[in-house]
Amino acid sequence: MGNILEIKNLVVNFYTYEGVVKALNDVSFSVDHGSTFGLVGESGCGKSVTARAIMRIIQEPGRIESGQVILYPETVDGNGSVDLLKQSEAYMEDLRGNQISMIFQEPNAALNPIMSIGDQVAESFLFHQKQILCETILSELSDGQHRPSKAVLMCLKTIYGKAADDGDSFFFKLLGSVPFLRNWDRRLKSVAIRRAVSLIGKLGIPQPERIVNLYPHNLSGGMKQRIVIAIGLASNPLLLIADEATSNLDVTIQAQILELLKILKKDGISSILLITHDLGVVAETCDRVGVMYAGNICEIADVREVFEAPLHPYTRALLKSVPKINQDDRLASIPGNVPNLVNPPSGCRFHPRCMAALPICRHEAPALVNAHGRHLVACHNSSVA
């Protein structure tokens, strides 16, 4: 399997008045084609910052200092790589929501409260797939089902033909300022809404025709999250980034969403980068897992390996601190707190809380090395069980 996304030595800092927050410190990992990669860690460890760095939507005090985010848009063989950090903003705008799309944590915050559901889903089609929409309209027109008069038909055909070529040209700006004619894209919108209806229906929401006319406040949390997923999937992205997509939902609704993601995976739509703090969710959905701590990746391995034979002391401690279904003895907790990233511990950032710390851990940060197979770990003392 080839990579679809490769992140190399990514460094992100936030320049706050308290000092420089070193949010990401040399993060590298790669996501395989057609697989689900899970990124786990506690809050403040840099999971969401990683996702935002990939999309290049890190906000003001934050800055991507160095590193590479390489996307391999050409299928499995992996030719034609693109370093997203070097691309123009216009290129990124075209890419976001088209080749890489993102599902955010809070469906309430991710949806616009004053736009109908249909418009929000259709927006993605109108922005990224104008050409395809125009071609659908042209073929419908030549089918001759609607039968407008000959002159109107000619007119429509020219307009949509032109729009299919270049929808953002000066001609359409001009057209948009003329009364009557400014509604030329009515057909475009109705086609987009029709596609939105079919997409929403595919995600298992009953009565999609009714739902598209509703507003976010009319829907429940689980429904809203489905709509957000629908927007994410609107243009068949290569990579779907789900940032805590199920965290704020109830158990039964979370089960629905996880099941939905599984079905979507089975249809082979895309690779998923799943960001979560819930180890259970990771165990259920992911193929490969990266564990993050304080801005570093400490372990990357296949999901079975992580749960059965973790190598990094942090991963082990994290697994022990989660209540299990057959838990009988006391939970082991990790002493201490997550360090402040303005002034992170020297050397390995985990060493103050680590049970297996060596003298070397104090002044030298371990590199992420291949332990065996495809199991990467960053620890000086990973052999200790």
Added chain:
Amino acid sequence: MYSQNKILELRNLKKYYPVYGGVLRRVKNHVKALDGIDLDIYRGECVGVVGESGCGKTTASKAIVRLHTPTAGRILFHRNGRDDGESITDISRLKRGALKRKGIREKLQMVFQDPSTSLNPRMLVKHIITEPLREYTDLSSREMENRVVELLNMVGLSKTHLMRYPHEFSGGQRQRIAVARAIASHPEFLVLDEPTSALDVSVQAQILNLLLSLRDKFNLTYLFVTHHLLVVKYISTRIVVMYLGKIVEMSGTKDLFATPFHPYTFALLSGIPIPGSEQRMKRIVLSGDVPNPLNPPRGCRFHTRCPFAFKQCGDEEPGLEEIAPGHFSACHLKSRSRQKVRDKFGNGM
């Protein structure tokens, strides 16, 4: 196990929130947040309450500590663990002053969900913890300070934290302060409303272990409200499953996880994402959402989402019945539900 004397009895407890409407803002309808629950809580146990959001868990816990007045029903508080008539007080109608005068308020304390909002940002830790001491004890200021330090040590903080504000602490430490405040007045009963859901997993384990050790030390009784089933399994001795303002199942923790009876409990348990690669049962995915509590379904409240609903479920509301010793379930199927689940979803449980 725990001793058999009760500390609290809830009898047909109801809480309706009025919904106003029309020009005259008259009461048009009620949100039935809590619709008649009966529950006995024994001294020294930890009762876990689980359910989805909007099922009335928080309403129940707030009614017990009398942060609001229930619409109907009784809350009987047994003082000093005696069951004679003298020491039983119905606290459901008592006014705030009366609660305090009778010395009940200090025995019932609460820890809230999000410690960053439940601690006053303008008070020093010292003042946060002395506040209940000042209300319920008459210690001199030096004694009080010693007591605060003692409390801080109990929850794993130290004297150096006395003169700081809540914002200077991490989430886990803040929750420790909230716990210290709650146990300051020597309570007998603590309501914990999702105390760990705002915390990270490694810190969550610290707080859970702290709560367990405090329970052993002071013989506290907990009502632990959460939506996280594995947490509740870890800490509770008995679990109450709620759905839309009603108790649907109630039993000892081991029994509930080993042999659930109510279909809703089956769905909840099968929906837990389990860390690790253990065998898991086929997930029962419930269709749809929790119905609107303004207008709950007729009959069994769960029948609209239940995979095994039959005609009786839509007409008649099942009562909470004892199916196995100490194991109550409110379902018309009673013990047949397990066979049905096995037939439909395979034998993974």
